[in-house]
Amino acid sequence: MIWNPNKECMPREQMRLLQGKRLHKIVEYVYHNVPFYRNKLQEMDISPEDIQTIDDIVKLPFTTKKDLRDNYPFGLQAAPQSEIIRIHASSGTTGNPTIVGYTRKDISIWSECMARSLTSYGVTSDDIFSVSYGYGLFTGGLGAHNGVEMIGASVVPASTGNTEKHARLIRDLGITGIACTPSYALYLAETMDRMGISKDEIKLRVGAFGAEPWTENMRTEIQDRLGLKGFNLYGLSEIMGPSVSYECDEQHGSHINEDHFFPEVIDPVTLEPVPAGQTGELVFTTLTKEGMPVIRYRTRDLCSLLPGECPCGRTNVRMSAIQGRTDDMLIIRGINVFPSQVESVVLTMKEFAPVYMLIVDRVNNLDTLVVQVELRPDVFNATLDTPAAIDELEKRFADKLRSVLSINAKVQIKAPGTIERSQGKSSHVIDKRKLY
Ligand code: DLL
Secondary structure: OOOOHHHHOOOHHHHHHHHHHHHHHHHHHHHHHOHHHHHHHHHOOOOHHHOOOHHHHHHOOOEOHHHHHHOOOOOOOOOOHHHEEEEEEEOOOOOOOEEEEEEHHHHHHHHHHHHHHHHHOOOOOOOEEEEOOOOOOOHHHHHHHHHHHHHOOEEEOOOOOOHHHHHHHHHHHOOOEEEEOHHHHHHHHHHHHHHOOOHHHOOOOEEEEEOOOOOHHHHHHHHHHHOOEEEEEEEEOOOOEEEEEEEOOOOOOEEEOOOOEEEEEEOOOOOOEOOOOOOEEEEEEEOOOOOOOOOOEEEEEEEOEEOOOOOOOOOOOEEOOOOEEOOOOEEEOOEEEOHHHHHHHHHOOOOEEEEEEEEEEEEOOEEEEEEEEEEOHHHHHHOOOOHHHHHHHHHHHHHHHHHHHOOOOEEEEEOOOOOOOOOOOOOOEEEOOOOO
16 A cells, blocks of 8 residues: 555656745745854855756755754744644764754644655554554654554554563553564563463554664564564654655665655765765655755665665665765664763763763663773872772762753773773774664
């Protein structure tokens, strides 16, 4: 089944005409409503009239996460506050999160994009569907929720945490579909094993997995252990949230909702488009968004656009799985974490030298984060001479980290000179998960 064949299976020439028209409109819209874009366009001597077809997009400036941060909180918002009906936030590199406001029309388009994804996975109004992405500032929970409601399946807003209760609900209600991070799916399988709930007692048949990178091996393991078919779901807050793209039954790349989000792949160094099919940095322009439209947003995600037609009948272009990032952002338990956030905490504590290391691992299918930090030599020699003093400092550091990162980290305070220095480019991360 296809939710909106008119848009998902549109002939290519027609799609490009539609994209061109929408691009012109959105450029005109930001020109008149967002001083940041007006200034940028004026600096480049571009007027909205110069943008008539989708090919003109290359004339436009890029937008980066730094631009969002510099314009915190509402500087890139185009619609008046009275028209914003929801605000989400995602982590920034330091300090301020990225704030994204949505109008009623934005939420309705987002819900439809999500409905397209779920329909492509085979979800129908007969399903009982558990949304186990976090609800709250993160876009995963409410984003998926609205889509499930739109197709008329029964949504169970399980969110994350309380996994044993969730496992019992999956068995007792006969839940047939689930949306969560792939690592949470494995953790759920593990919890069920521990509780003695077998695959034969549950009716799960479809999973919508995303918000973090995952491998084909993980897909096989999740499918085997939960007895379902797992589909990729991709998205990012700055563009919308989950369902910027979604897999179909062919599971060869994820179809982009191209009538709303125009994709480009560029060389992250030269910023020039890469030849079709080659890997580079994914860039999106929102073609219809009212709340916070973005022009040529650099996602930092590395992938390629797949050439050729898809046997499923959808004509929307497909993107490959994400193959890495051009920055150092980590996704730990579905939450975006930048080493620079840890650094910002380290720098606020006078006991520490600016030498730290994040060690990320996956233990029993749960991501773990250890943050090591070095004491300054004078502090090491003078003040911190009892285990109680070290404990107190560790606790203070862990509390500060939790409030900045929104996840728990185990902290280890190290003696001066004991964290390994890198020879070349300074690296603050050891990621043992091998996700790409
Ligand atoms: O993770 C939105 C989302 C929620 C997508 C639920 C899918 C499901 P952010 O928190 O802004 O938004 O993080 C976006 O997560 O740039 C990618 O690096 C990564 N990411 C998201 N989906 C996938 C995926 C949500 N399917 C960042 N595969 C993106 C690999 C993914 N990476």
